[in-house]
Each structure stands twice: as structure tokens, then as C-alpha cells.
Amino acid sequence: MKILDMKTRKEILRAWARRYKGLKKKEKASVLDEAVTLLGYQRSYVATVLRHLAEVVAEGDGRVVRPFRRRSRRVYDARVREALKRIWEWMDYPCGKRLAPLLPRLIPKLEHCGELKAPPVVQQKLQRLSPATIDRLLADQKARLSLRSQARTKPGTLLKSQIPIRTFADWSDQRPGFVEIDLVGHDGGQARGEFAQTLDVTDVASGWTETQAVPTKAQRWVLQALQAIRRRLPFPLLGIDSDNGSEFINQELLRYCEGEQITFTRARPYRKNDTCFVEQKNWSIVRRTVGYARYDTPEAVTLLNTLYRSLRLYSNCFQPSMKLVDKVRQGARVTKHYDRAQTPLERLVTSPHISSEAKRRLRRLYDRLNPVALKRAIEGLQQQLDALAGSPSRKVDYDAI
Numbered sequence: 001m002k003i004l005d006m007k008t009r010k011e012i013l014r015a016w017a018r019r020y021k022g023l024k025k026k027e028k029a030s031v032l033d034e035a036v037t038l039l040g041y042q043r044s045y046v047a048t049v050l051r052h053l054a055e056v057v058a059e060g061d062g063r064v065v066r067p068f069r070r071r072s073r074r075v076y077d078a079r080v081r082e083a084l085k086r087i088w089e090w091m092d093y094p095c096g097k098r099l100a101p102l103l104p105r106l107i108p109k110l111e112h113c114g115e116l117k118a119p120p121v122v123q124q125k126l127q128r129l130s131p132a133t134i135d136r137l138l139a140d141q142k143a144r145l146s147l148r149s150q151a152r153t154k155p156g157t158l159l160k161s162q163i164p165i166r167t168f169a170d171w172s173d174q175r176p177g178f179v180e181i182d183l184v185g186h187d188g189g190q191a192r193g194e195f196a197q198t199l200d201v202t203d204v205a206s207g208w209t210e211t212q213a214v215p216t217k218a219q220r221w222v223l224q225a226l227q228a229i230r231r232r233l234p235f236p237l238l239g240i241d242s243d244n245g246s247e248f249i250n251q252e253l254l255r256y257c258e259g260e261q262i263t264f265t266r267a268r269p270y271r272k273n274d275t276c277f278v279e280q281k282n283w284s285i286v287r288r289t290v291g292y293a294r295y296d297t298p299e300a301v302t303l304l305n306t307l308y309r310s311l312r313l314y315s316n317c318f319q320p321s322m323k324l325v326d327k328v329r330q331g332a333r334v335t336k337h338y339d340r341a342q343t344p345l346e347r348l349v350t351s352p353h354i355s356s357e358a359k360r361r362l363r364r365l366y367d368r369l370n371p372v373a374l375k376r377a378i379e380g381l382q383q384q385l386d387a388l389a390g391s392p393s394r395k396v397d398y399d400a401i
Contacts, residue, residue: 096131177238188294
């Protein structure tokens, strides 16, 4: 049978539609049978098209027939959109692939905390949203902003021969406790004088991130901050990997790691991918929260650390992330596969390397937290930082989240 082109099909349907409306039921069935055989369409589709065209062409041949579009019933109404928008803002604007796996656990949590007041039917619809639907429903809420920063790392010249090099490709550890560390400078774009720094410590296996502000990048401040972070970690510190800055490559930190039996490695010079895990958190945790303003006073350091106490709970317990599973190159095309989005706390709770007691502590911690209250506390401290700096310096690129 010869396959008809689209233009011919439309002409046939338009001709049949002129007489379809006045036919009896059996005659309509005969027309539908002929259309299914001749055009290859589904029977229900042909009936819908002929009914629509019959209404359009009934007024005469001179009227232009608009192309038929099947109208689907809207499933997610304004109530679902509004509730999703609030949750998206509370969770710090994640993309659909990160937010969708979180919703089935997050919605009962928000209702228990008294933050989400939505009918059961709305909650059920929220819990079955797909990542693509989330992005579509939130498309009009997203804005595009770009940020650029300048690195301030100065290479250390001592002890490099004693500290082995480790690249990003060597991080095959699935055991929590092997971390990457880096400093984020708060110089306001002008690297003059002394200014505050944030020590960023990120666990490779789970993504658990701790941050602490220090007055300067002096070796003693960095070591004290690292020791304080080590006491807060929910797992033993087994290994440290840093860049080649002199704040890390020094005798003081080397002696500490040797005395505590902590593996100490360093990245290759000028290769940021070697510390890619912590470099990601420098932006997603530190920059997106405190921005690019200059902080160079003791009051600013104290306020930063107050903010970081709430931020560590919010980001580690309620901010899911995806980890790269494999990467396949076919010519110039690279295909990446990621695992299901999970929070760092969830990754630790399911890890076979974490003790049962540590997992119980993490679950108790999660049960007593209110993510929206943490978000409000962070926003309040951000306003205080803005007042201290003179103007806000945070911009969010939602497409990159």
C-alpha cells in the first residue's frame, strides 16, 4: 500500500469532516474504519480530529482550518506549582535531578516540622514528580547569572619531595575519611593586606563538607581549623590531599599528619582537576553562601563561623548531589553516567565502613533538624554579613546547580 504524505492526509480528513457531523452512528463507524485502513491512524485519534474539523469547517469553505492539537488534562495545578516553588527555595534551588529523589523523604519531614501545609492530594503529586517535570514547572522562576573568580594560591617551595603527588584519577577510595582540603579567600577582589580565609574540607566518598573561617592563611590558623574540623567529622580522618600552597606544604602540617598516622598527599602544580571534589564545594558551598565580599576583621571571622555551623547541617543533611559512575568516550563525544542523587548523610548511613553507633548518631541528628529553620538562620546571617561588607555580593547561576 502506498504511504500518503502529510499534506494528502490533511486534505482527506478535511474532506471527510464536511460530512462527518451529519452522519449516523453506523455511517460514522464506516468512515472511521476506512480512515484507519487508508491513513494508518489510531481510531480514537481519527474520531477526535474529525469532530474538531467538523466544528471548524461547518461555517463554510472560506474559513481557514487551524491545525489540530490534542489538549491534555493539566495534572499539576497552581497549588502544586506554588508548593514546589517553596520547597525549591527552601532547598537552595537544586535542579530537578537532585530534587526529585529528595521529595519522598523531604515532604513528610517538612509536614512534621510544620513548614509545609498542603492537602494530601498535593503532597502525593509532589512526591511523584519527575526531574524533567520539576525543571519545566520551575522554568519561569530561574534566572541566569554568571560569576567569575580569581585564584590566590601561591605555590609552596618546601617539602614537596616528602609529600607524594596524588591526582584526581587516583581517588578510588570508597571508604569515608579521605578528604581534599583547600582555602577560599575573602579578599573582595583586591589581594592586598590580610583578609579572612575559609578552610574547605570535603570527603571524597560521601561528599560530606566542613568549613571554618580563619583570620589569615598563616600555617598555625590553618592547622588549628583542620584540627577543629577533624573533631566534628562523623568518621575518622584517614587521608588529606591538598594543593601546593604554602599554607599546606609546611613542616607543621606534615608533622601533624605523621604523628596522627594520616596519609598526606598533594596535587600536581597548576592542575585544579586533581582536587576537583573540593573545588566544586568551594563554589557550591562557600561562594554561593558568603559571596565575594572582603572580610578582614575578627567580627567577620566570628560571623562566618556562626553561619558555617548552620550551613554544615543544612548542606550535609539536606543537599543531595550526584556522583559520576562512569565516563565513556566515543570519538569526540563523551557520555557521563551519574548515580541517584543522595545527601552526604545518606551516603554515610548506607556505607559499610561506618560504625553502627555513628549511623545511629547521624539518624538522630537528622530527626531533630528542621531544614527550613536552618535556611532562615543562614539567610539571617547572610544579611548580617552583607551589612558588615557594605553590600551583598552573592549571585546564583541556577542553570549550574
